[in-house]
Amino acid sequence: MINIFRAKNIITMNPSNPQATHVAVRDGMILGVGTFEDVAGWGEHVIDETFGDLVIIPGFVEAHAHVMAGGMLQRPYVGYFDRPLPDGQVASGIKSYAALIDRLREIHRSMPDPAQQLIAEGFDPIYFPDQPRLNRQHLDQVSSTRPIFIHHANGHLATANTAMLKLNNVSTDLKVDGLGRDDSGELDGELREPAAMSLCRTAFREIQRSNMSEAAIRNFAALARNAGITTCTDLGGISIIATRALEQWRALTSEVDFPLRVVQYNLPAMPGTAADFEAVAHEFVRLKNSGTDRLRFPGVKFVLDGSIQGFTALLNPPGYFRGEDHGQLLAVPGQLLDWMLPFHRAGLSIHMHCNGNRTQDLAIETIEALLKVAPAPDHRHTITHAQLTTQAQLRKMAKLGLCANFFTNHLWYWGDQHYGITVGPERANALEPCASAIREGVSFSFHSDAGVTPLGPLHTMWCAVNRVTPSGRVLGPAEKITASQALKAATIDAAYQLHLDHEIGSLEAGKKADFTVLHDDPLAVAPLAIRDIRVWGTVLGGQCFKAAG
């Protein structure tokens, strides 16, 4: 049976046929896009008027997210900014310590078992520069008996209350660096880096376990659907050797009503039976060949450095504006080419996490060397985050055929901090240089890096178009792009990066019937209103998935 969806407007992102009112779908595939007359001839059909007052665009493709986005929301959220929840509700941002304590008290009172630990997510001290560090005494105000653990947004810090420290026998005489102490040498409850955080093992374990759970995947899919995403990456979420996790993904994505296509890029960890990089690449090829309609494994992710706001990204001079430089590579440069080569030769797509521009130099040099050894005309290897990409790097990337995956959400979430603290005004204005990338001919997409920031392509687009910070500053107006350019990055260009642009990313005959359904036209509303457009839901392979709430 053929379904013809009628909409107020259909934006196809197919330059040959940019706009339409009707799209005909059979067996999950688009038969035609155009006027009713254009598509009616395919045969017997029913007309679906569900979207008669709505706007259809190609299903959003989120090019860098983590299933952890769903894992963390099994726990209460206490971050600074509002956070959409899987059920369609929104957890409102917490702007003061008093509000934090109030929220935690509410949660505490709602928990029937007095011994159960309370773990909350998303707190970020960078937004409270005038406050003393969050400490155990703050949390003891919530409860002196229930163990409490606040997992910070950056993943490198936590704050525990006295009961939590006690539960895990974390005592003053432990000499672990990273145990925060007050002036008298007593533990203040702050735990820095995993070696200290894992001392509170009851909490640490629960967090780790929950990120691998079925609920994490279901939450992740629900969040994506609510945000209008039809294809979502899980970029380095699991290790290739975590076979149990893999089986779980396979089982859930094969359920008929699973609302998402998932594209996984695993980390290149070495399975126990593999002796060399070749063997690991071989495993990746095997995995790639096992891909299904809703679960793909096109490539591999290399994490090359840390984050800018954590001061662990490796920067070229003049380095960080304020704060101590902890820039560090997370991969061994002398090994990188040898590592990447077998993946490249096997035709796998390589995504490289680079936040610092020095790290990005290394990635670009390595790809250049790679292409000299093994030329490949259409590799689409991608630098992900790429936040401080310079003009020289863009020129080089264009020549090498590298794509960029910009973390545009940083413009909003940390834009003021980048301007005032991390990299200073000039480089903050040049963050996520989308306009320059277009000018230099570098294909790019956007991302949320969820759960670092929430899944929401309309928001990542809004950031690229407006470049506004919470304080109202416009960061580098010269790098603004149009809504149409932003929509391209969030759909067809993201699909291109994942080597899926022949299947998804635009609405054309023969492609998958993946739509995002919106209450307004993102190309017609005021640029500042883009992020406020309501998402009706999605259509995935012709099947409707209404957003929750």
Next chain:
Amino acid sequence: MIGYTVIGGYLGAGKTTLLNHLLSVCDDRRLGVLVNDFGAINIDAGLIDSRSETTISLTNGCICCTMSDGYSEAIDQLLEARHPVDHIVVEASGVADVRQLAQYGRHPGLHLDGVLVVADAETLPQQLSDRYIGSTVQRQLEAADLVVLNKVDLIAEAELRARLEWFGKVCPQVRVVPSQRGWLPMNLLLGINSQRLRGSGASGEHPHYVSWHVSLAHAVTKQALEGFAKELDPAVLRVKGIVSEPGSQALVLQVVGRRWEVLRVDVFSVGDRGKDAAPTGVAPDAGVDPGVDTAVAPGVQTGTQLVAIGLKGQLNPQILIALAAKWLH
């Protein structure tokens, strides 16, 4: 208390060689080795008892685990193994922050025995000035208790002096031990194994290292041990001291490079069974260790045993004798 050692150092420095050396010598300790992946270690097939995706068991009782499930999980796996290990050795990746990895050795139940950073004597200057890894390599060296300056046979003597001068200037707190192919005494690398002291010298058969020991019939105080440790001269690379006190307690002094600590432990966990020790004073020739018992029977007698390891030609017994006379009377 289970010892915990981090082996760090940049790619090509010789970490794996050193690790394989430890696994093949292994004296009578059961080592639990944590590696990023098995690709890095080349274990003799004849040594392998069994293997799974994340674990290799060796015929000599040692176990290798990958850290694929996370760091603290891997450590727990070793601690909860059916035959618990005596000592955990972590092979850090070439760019790892060894200071952070060392912190796991301060978790309850573990004792941070040492942070060993292996450096390639030949290429170290290039590495230190490399734009990508220079700061990482320097940070690793600064975090070391002992730097194993490997491949010294590949550089001229003047170059070696220049390297040592660099260390003296940039990280004077670090002790540097020159080496070829990572061949160093086990007791230097993983701490002095008190069970072995009885038979042979703590420095083993290695031609470049000597040991010195003292055995006293009385227990000394914690303050005395600390005073002794604080004033040790730089030629001392390792010390282990055990003070058996009346009752079931013992004090253990562990020194690695410039770092030392005194722990009070239950005497049964020291792992020593000694017969009555007479005050033998100081071995006349530091190179010839007559073999000593390291502790007296708990609850029966008190006593103090101290063993030190240093480089031959640098470790001066006279200085140690004077120091012992000052603090341990």
